[in-house]
Amino acid sequence: MAESSSHVLIFPFPVQGHVKCMLQLAELLCLSGIPFLTFLNSDHNHRRLLLDSHFLASFPGFRFASLPDGLPPDHPRSGIRIFELFDSISAVTKPLFRDMLLCGRLNCDGRPPVNCIIADGIFMSFAIDVAEEVGIPLVSFRTFSASCFWTFLCIPRLIQAGDLPIRGDDDDMGRAVSSVPGMESFLRFCDLPSFCRAADPSDRALQIVATETHLTTRAHALILNTFDELEGSALSHIRRHIPNLYAVGPLGAFLHAKLPESSRRSSTSLWQEDRTCMAWLDARPPKSVVYVSFGSITVLTRDQLLEFWYGLVNSGKPFLWVDRPNSVAGEQQVPKELAAATRERGYVVGWAPQEEVLAHPAIGGFLTHSGWNSTLESLVAGVPMICWPYFGDQQMNSRFVGEVWKVGVDMKDCCDRVIVEKMIRDVMEVRREEVEKSAMQMAETARKAVAGGGSSRASLDRLVEDIKLMTGRRNATQ
Incomplete structure (x- = not known):
């Protein structure tokens, strides 16, 4: 045959x-x-x-x-x-x-x-x-x-x-x-x-x-x-x-x-996945953690890194951050207050098993570069997104997330600690019920698409x- x-x-x-x-x-x-x-x-x-x-x-x-x-x-x-x-x-x-x-x-x-x-x-x-x-x-x-x-x-x-x-x-x-x-x-x-x-x-x-x-x-x-x-x-x-x-x-x-x-x-990863983050998530309350990953190609400036970091810390939310090797241009000197806050309620890994992380009940939001893989994986997991698009198709994906599917917010062309903090709070507190409902509906639609x-x-x-x-x-x- x-x-x-x-x-x-x-x-x-x-x-x-x-x-x-x-x-x-x-x-x-x-x-x-x-x-x-x-x-x-x-x-x-x-x-x-x-x-x-x-x-x-x-x-x-x-x-x-x-x-x-x-x-x-x-x-x-x-x-x-x-x-x-x-x-x-x-x-x-x-x-x-x-x-x-x-x-x-x-x-x-x-x-x-x-x-x-x-x-x-x-x-x-x-x-x-x-x-x-x-x-x-x-x-x-x-x-x-x-x-x-x-x-x-x-x-x-x-x-x-x-x-x-x-x-x-x-x-x-x-x-x-x-x-x-x-x-x-x-x-x-x-x-x-x-x-x-x-x-x-x-x-x-x-x-x-x-x-x-x-x-x-x-x-x-x-x-x-x-x-x-x-x-x-x-x-x-x-x-x-x-x-x-x-x-x-x-x-x-x-x-x-x-x-x-x-x-x-x-495994489909070109980097070693640090699975210790799963045990860290197990100890966090449901929907309390912001997962942060800017994908495999994004390169942040030091100033951008600090704006995101201060915004995360100032939001008061626990966070799991993927700090990919060579993902930041230039020297990384971490201010003492950021290092102290990260030790208290943050966890940083070089690469994470992303689909498992997003499916974990402790995750309440995803600060993402809006790559298509990450967008789909977040939709499937029913996790609302805070979008900061970097390159290529990501500008469009973030618009669909915020305006069309209404499963998150779009922080396009802005990297400011005040805005980062505000948008995290919008997704995790102020608009939580609204975006969670849309995200869960989309997750169910995705599951039906691949079912018999x-x-x-x-x-x-x-x-x-x-x-x-x-x-x-x-x-x-x-």
Whole structure:
């Protein structure tokens, strides 16, 4: 049968957020009966990834492979230098990826040839060129929200309408944007993805994002980590350009639904998770703790660090803070009063098991950078958010959290200790009942989407069947 020889290659852009959700997709496909799956990572991340023997033992048809990304080991691969990773992958990884597929290196040990590629849709469009050359169907996976993808697809329309580049003073950033269909009632210029803040429409970052998004329309299909009930309007608009669309999120909730309660999840982290924070949370009262994490790419200035820290301490709330290695630029000299307050009611770790943390009953709010993974994980856990977007799609995500889904507050473009304290108190005290109710309703909607008969479950079933059909068609032509 065709499905017995299905061999899927998954190829993420090599940063934590992208690797995490594409590993979740890999696990979900394995659980759904895809017999062979290869996860292609960069050498750099492959060495850092906590390769879980439990994962490998559970799915004997799964394996890791890697290629160099062309950057030295000490390159930060974060902040504004992320575009250096894009350039290096295009120059170094692309030809090696092509050679890997042509030489048959991935179909050793009795494995069938790769007959479907699922590649990251941002910064990785070269995979479409290679897939077309070697005759393997490619499905694009976008790790952003559907709403952000739709906005990226509208960049030419925004430029043509004169909305980009953004002109004017700070007050101008609050004006409504009318060139993104479906979002006219709430989208402001300050809510557009950070790339859209370029002063020149020929800005390289803006053009890269626009071009990469347009090239996605050449893929066989598109996968998004979202669900119809969350982003139905954006998904409807995208389907007019890419009819073969699978909304299969939230992936984390899907895996929880698929796996028995006693089954241990595999690690998807590039950093060692400090699980001592779970015991610390066990000793805190319900809904009392603010969880703080700015993700895997955000780099704070020392001044920003201090504003957040003072705001947290002044709020009087216990807090669990993820202080990722190299997440703050420059020297970190901690004022004595902050150090003392943190010892009293704070806990700091280098990296945390985030989904478990958010599901813990002690968590009452999430101070977040509004990355899409973190946003979905907070929605699934029913935890209200205090949003401080940093980069990329995060500006849009925070607007949806505060204005559309009403599951938190948006602190966009502001880093002031007084505002930090106020917004924490708003979520944890003043508006607690309101935002908690919305958050719990959204969590229930997400669970229904991945359950039997749900919209995401139906999309996953279609995706698996489509992969099997690709296998049959490819076998018939060989």
